[in-house]
Amino acid sequence: MxxxxxxxxxxxxxxxxxxxxxxxxxxxxxxxxxxxxxxxxxxxxxxxxxxxxxxxxxxxxxxxxxxxxxxxxxxxxxxxxxxxxxxxxxxVFTTAYQYRAITRSRLGNYDDALKDFQEAIDLRPDRPGPYYSRGVTFLLSQQFEKAIADFTTFIRYDNKVSDAYLNRGTSYLYMKDTTRALEDYNQGIRTNYYDPNGYNRRGSLYLSQKKYDLAKQDFDRAIGYDSTFIPAYFNRALVYSNTRRPVDAIEDFSRVIELDSTSALTYFNRAILRTQIGDYNKALEDYDRVALYSPNNVLVYYNRAGLYAQLGDYDAAIRDYSRAIELYPDFANAYLNRSSLRYATKDLKGSRSDKETADRKIAEYRSKLNDSTFSIYADTSRQFNQLLSFENNFTDEEYQQVNAKSADIALLPLFKFSLAQPDSTRNAEIPQQFQPYYSEEAERFKKQIGLPLLKWVNRDSDVPPDSLIAFDAANGDSIRTGSDSWQIYFKRGLSQSLIKQYTSAISNYTAAIDRNPSNPFLYLNRSTTQSEMIDFVSSIDNSFQRIAIESDPANRLKTQSTRTYNYDEAIGDLNKAIKLLPDFAYSYYNRANLYCLSGQMSEALEDYTRAIELNPQFGEAYYNRGLIQIYLKDTHKGCLDMSKAGELGIQQAYKVLKIYGQPGNK
The missing domain is CATH 1.25.40.10 (Tetratricopeptide repeat domain)
Structure with a gap:
């Protein structure tokens, strides 16, 4: 309010x-x-x-x-x-060029970002900001010499920004100039003594040089200045592991997981350490977590298979080796290990086949030793139980710190006439000329019904249950005492639907339609109630699941069901409503939802588009259309729709954009 x-x-x-x-x-x-x-x-x-x-x-x-x-x-x-x-x-809006460049850099569009930075610098060459931001873009695009030049220019204008020294130091480090990198890290720390990032960068350099005491001192300082700074705990755990203190390493990895419970990389490393100290059951729990958060990482299944084999569960180990091979068919080690397990389980034919395949992969590998593109996974001498660093590619998805499953992303629901408190509907108090959509016919319908709390909404009623029951009883009494208008049957249908008596509600809406067959809103509410009844039935059936986003963005949207539900009657009512009132945007929106739930995605997209044409401020339609486009793997268009939905006030859109609007999740 x-x-x-x-x-x-x-x-x-x-x-x-x-x-x-x-x-x-x-x-x-x-x-x-x-x-x-x-x-x-x-x-x-x-x-x-x-x-x-x-x-x-x-x-x-x-x-x-x-x-x-x-x-x-x-x-x-x-x-x-x-x-x-x-x-x-x-x-000539210099700052707009700079911010657009930063945005394009985050989107991975480095070429256009650099053009914008150049435009900003040409307009105002005396402003230091664009040099710093362009330096970051050069660093991300691995143009290290140019990054160093820009950070140097920025420092010439402003020598009090520690991140400029740290980023320049990292650029030097990528060019293998550890001396200058260390100098810049030292200067960055002197510039901002309390910034944990400086200590973490310098500590990481010491860690790579195996100067473990110096590295630990820096990580300790970083944690001392920020007890929630994840990279320092993670890197200190690597120090402990390299200095044969696995229990301390596990403690630091556990602290990382407390701060980020979806970090697959950390679970993976902790699982390796727990295996080393013989804590097999907890190691197995960690690998299970890794498989949940990073289901397409081959090392997860390979390492977990080895652990199952140690525990004597050969069947589970064979399944995991098979999954590793499925993900990477050239993985000779997996074939060899599966061969041994198949031999132990008396599958001699399978064992022999795996051994032959492994030998062939090894021969191929040895013939291509000079080919840097040939996978390391075919090298049988390679160890796969080493801890992975914080910068490893394994982290690409894990450190988004977004778990799509917890985001509860699904289609926004149908609209209908319902009872709602005056301040519970978006824009209810804003004057008509600023309302995003206005229907004279809908307003006339509300006056004909004569209920002050009657609103056009797509959410559950916030009227107290006892008031709904009393309202329903009054409507029933009116019908029993001889009232026979279409309005009273609509009210009874409304009250019955609100107390979840769907069959009776549909019967009362039908009675209202029999008395007033040319009213589109009667068909709309009956359609919504039919859909709600189907949803109620489906909620009892565990085999049915609404359209939603899975935890792994690569899996996109899925409908998982062994049973389908028929929305034909509900869609039929919407067809009648559209025929009676063809310019009412919400009818197309509702029909699009039902098409979507029926698996008719092309028809759903057409109807969402028509709804938006009739109501350009229809945030819910943009949101649902965006969701369907992501489902159909047109992620760019889907995110554009989500952006518009967020702009129009649909807060859920930003959950989707956080997952799908980032580079690498396309």
């Missing part, structure tokens, strides 16, 4: 004359939007800036500020679009 009152105040500040709105109140909108950004209230900032941009579509700074808000919500595509709009309004 506080947010709605704030928006009302902003609207009041706009004033009555449309032509003067932007001129008189632009600074006020900027002030409120900037304050929200300062307070890290990014979604609130977007709502306020949307009002500004609706009033004045040429407000350059409005697009820029909204781009910053989106960037901080991990909506990188949306941020890029807004910075582009700001530049289109003002082609």
């Amino acid at each position: 506080r947010k709605i009152l704030l928006i009302l105040l902003l609207l009041a500040a706009v004033g009555p004359h449309r032509e003067t709105k932007a001129q008189l109140n632009k600074a006020y909108f900027f002030y409120v939007g900037q304050n929200f950004l300062i307070d890290s209230k990014y979604q609130d900032a977007i709502e306020v800036l949307n009002i500004l941009l609706r009033v004045d579509s040429t407000a350059t700074e409005g697009y820029f500020l909204r781009g910053i808000a989106k960037y901080n919500l991990d909506d990188l595509l949306g941020a890029e679009q807004d910075f582009t709009l700001a530049i289109r309004q003002n082609p």
Whole structure:
């Protein structure tokens, strides 16, 4: 309610004359939007800036500020679009070029990012910021000499930023100049004595040089200044492991897991150490976690198979070796080990076949020893139980610190007429001219029903249960005492659906339709109730699962079901509603949802698109269309839709963007 009152105040500040709105109140909108950004209230900032941009579509700074808000919500595509709009309004907007370049760099589009940085530098060569940001982009794109040049230029302008020294030191390190790298790390620490990152970088260098005492001192300092700094705990665990202190290493890895419970890399390393000290059962638990969070990593199954073999569970070990081979068919070690286990389980034919395959893989490997592209997994002399470093490729997905399964990402639900408290619906208090969508027919229908709490919503009713029961009883009494209007049957259908009496609700909606067959909203509510009844039945059936995102982004969206449910009658009602009222956006949205649940994705996309054409501010339709496009592996378009949904107030969109809007999750 506080947010709605704030928006009302902003609207009041706009004033009555449309032509003067932007001129008189632009600074006020900027002030409120900037304050929200300062307070890290990014979604609130977007709502306020949307009002500004609706009033004045040429407000350059409005697009820029909204781009910053989106960037901080991990909506990188949306941020890029807004910075582009700001530049289109003002082609010499230096900061917009810089921020668009940073955004493009995070998206992995280094070429365009570097062009933007150059534009910003050409416009204002005396500003140090673009040099630093471009240096980071050069570092990420492995152009280390250019990165060093930019960080050096930045330091010439501003020598008080420790990260500039640390990044330049890392660039030197990649060029194998450890002396200059160490000098820069030392200077970075002197510049900001309390920054744990400096100690961690220097400690990592000492660790690579096997100067374990110096490395541990630096990691201890980093943890002393920030007890939640994950890299320092992780790296200190590597020091303990290399100095034969596995118990201390396990303790540090456990601390990392406390801070990030989805870190597959850390579970993997802890499993190796637990195996080394003979704690096999806990090691097995760790490998199970790794398989959950990183299901396509071949080393997980290979190492776990070895552990199963030690525990005497040959069948489980063979399954894991088979999975490792499935993921990497050239893995000679896996064939050899599976061969031994098959021999032990009297599968002589399988054992012989595996041995022959392994010998062939080894021969191929030895013939290509000079070919650096040939996989290390064919090298039977290689050890696979070594700890992996924090920078290992294994971490690409694990350190997103996002678990899609916990994000509870699914289609947003159907719309219907329901009972809701006045302040429980989005934009309920905003004046009509600022409502994103208005239907004269829907307003007329509400007046015909005459219920003050009747709202068009897509969420459960927040009216107390005892009030719903009393409302239903009153409707039943009216029908029993002779009331026969379509309105009373609609009310009874509504009240019966709200107390989950779906069969009776559908019967009452049908009675209302018999008395008023040309009213589209009666068909809409009956359709929604039919769908809710199917969902209720399906919730009891464990074999059914709604469309949702799995924990591994590579698996995209899946519908897992052994039983299908028929939405034809519900879709039929929506067809009738659309025929009676063809320009009502929500009918297409609802039908798209049901098409989606029926597996008709192309039809669903068409209907979501039609809903958006009729209502360009339809955030829920953008969200659901984006979700379907991700399901169909058109991730770029899906994330653009998610960006628009987030801009229009759908908070769940940022959960999806955090998973799918990042490079590597396409």
